[in-house]
Amino acid sequence: MNFLQSLAEQFAGKPIDWDELEESLIRADLGVLMTTRIIKTLQEREAWSLLGISDVIKAARQEIARILPTNPAPIRPIPNKPKVILLLGVNGTGKTTSTAKLARYLQLATGRVHPTGGQDRHGVLLAAADTFRAAAIEQLGIWAKRLGVEMVRGQYNADPAAICYEAYQAAVRHKIDFLLCDTAGRQHTKANLMAELQKVKRTLGKHDPDAPHETLLVVDATTGGNALSQAREFQSAIGVTGLIVTKLDGSGKGGIVVAIQDELGIPTRFVGTGERLDDFAVFDGREFVANMV
Ligand SMILES: Nc1nc2c(ncn2[C@@H]2O[C@H](COP(=O)(O)OP(=O)(O)OP(=O)(O)O)[C@@H](O)[C@H]2O)c(=O)[nH]1
Ligand SMILES: [Mg+2]
Structure with a gap:
C-alpha cells in the first residue's frame, strides 16, 4: 500500500x-x-x-x-430479516475468496461462530450464484464447509437470479443474519452479462425492496487503472455500495482506492492481502493515510 x-x-x-x-x-x-x-x-x-x-x-x-472516509460504518445485521450482500466483479479478481473471507469476518464480528467451528448455522448463508463454471460451485462449497456454514447451490448453468431468490427464502426460514451471494466473473463491457446482474438485483428486490443491501465490487489492486473503468461500468449498470480491493499483498499499489473514491464516490470497505481467510481487513482511510510514507 x-x-x-x-x-x-x-x-x-x-x-x-x-x-x-x-x-x-x-x-x-x-x-x-x-x-x-x-x-x-x-x-x-x-x-x-x-x-x-x-x-x-x-x-x-x-x-x-x-x-477518504474514516471510521467506516460496520456491516450490521437487520432485525428480523437477512441482510443481503452481493459480490461482483470481472473475472479472477477474488470474488469467491472474498465471499469466504467476508463470511468469516461477519461470523467473528457478530460473535456467531462456534469456538470449535462448524456448529453455527445462523450467522451466514452463502449462495453459489456463479453457475457459469461448474468448478466455481465446488470452490465455494469447500469454503462453506471450512466455515461451517450452509450454501445454496443450483445446477451448473442455472439462472443465478433464481438461486439468489431461493437462497433468500432459505435465509428467512433459517433466521440467517447475512446472505452472501457470490456471482460469476464478468467483463464490465458485456451488456448481456450486466443485464444478468440487473436481473439478480431485481429478483432479490421482490423479497425485500432494499435488497441487495450491499453491492460490493471486488477489484484486483494489481490491475491498476483498469479497476477504475470497471468501477465506472458496474456503478452505472447496477450501482455499487462499496469496494473490496484484493491482492494488496502483490504489486498492488493501493492508489486505486483513492482514484475510485475520488472520481466515483465509491468507498473501499475491505481489503484483501493474501489467499487465507484472515488476510482480510476493514478499510479505514485514517490508517491508510498513516501507512503512507
Ligand atoms: N495474493 C492474493 N491472492 C488472492 C487474494 N484474493 C484472492 N486471491 C487469489 O486470486 C485467485 C482468484 O480468486 P477467486 O476468489 O477464485 O476469484 P474470482 O473473482 O472468484 O474468480 P472468477 O469466479 O473466476 O471470476 C485465487 O488464486 C485466490 O487465492 C488476495 O487478496 N491476495
Ligand atoms: Mg469466483
Whole structure:
C-alpha cells in the first residue's frame, strides 16, 4: 500500500520535475483528478521552485486524507430479516475468496461462530450464484464447509437470479443474519452479462425492496487503472455500495482506492492481502493515510 515510498525514492535529493511527478502520480493509480489537485496545490505555493519530495508527499497525504472516509460504518445485521450482500466483479479478481473471507469476518464480528467451528448455522448463508463454471460451485462449497456454514447451490448453468431468490427464502426460514451471494466473473463491457446482474438485483428486490443491501465490487489492486473503468461500468449498470480491493499483498499499489473514491464516490470497505481467510481487513482511510510514507 505504500505507493508513495517509490516516489520518495525516485525524487530523493533532486528538484521536482513537474511532468515527471505528474506521470509518477498517475502511475501510482491515484487518478487524474487527484493528481491534478496535488500538483495544483503545490504549484500554488509561493516558493514552489524550492519544493522537495517531502513537500509533495505531505500534500498528497493531505489531499488523500480529505477524501477518504474514516471510521467506516460496520456491516450490521437487520432485525428480523437477512441482510443481503452481493459480490461482483470481472473475472479472477477474488470474488469467491472474498465471499469466504467476508463470511468469516461477519461470523467473528457478530460473535456467531462456534469456538470449535462448524456448529453455527445462523450467522451466514452463502449462495453459489456463479453457475457459469461448474468448478466455481465446488470452490465455494469447500469454503462453506471450512466455515461451517450452509450454501445454496443450483445446477451448473442455472439462472443465478433464481438461486439468489431461493437462497433468500432459505435465509428467512433459517433466521440467517447475512446472505452472501457470490456471482460469476464478468467483463464490465458485456451488456448481456450486466443485464444478468440487473436481473439478480431485481429478483432479490421482490423479497425485500432494499435488497441487495450491499453491492460490493471486488477489484484486483494489481490491475491498476483498469479497476477504475470497471468501477465506472458496474456503478452505472447496477450501482455499487462499496469496494473490496484484493491482492494488496502483490504489486498492488493501493492508489486505486483513492482514484475510485475520488472520481466515483465509491468507498473501499475491505481489503484483501493474501489467499487465507484472515488476510482480510476493514478499510479505514485514517490508517491508510498513516501507512503512507
Ligand atoms: N495474493 C492474493 N491472492 C488472492 C487474494 N484474493 C484472492 N486471491 C487469489 O486470486 C485467485 C482468484 O480468486 P477467486 O476468489 O477464485 O476469484 P474470482 O473473482 O472468484 O474468480 P472468477 O469466479 O473466476 O471470476 C485465487 O488464486 C485466490 O487465492 C488476495 O487478496 N491476495
Ligand atoms: Mg469466483
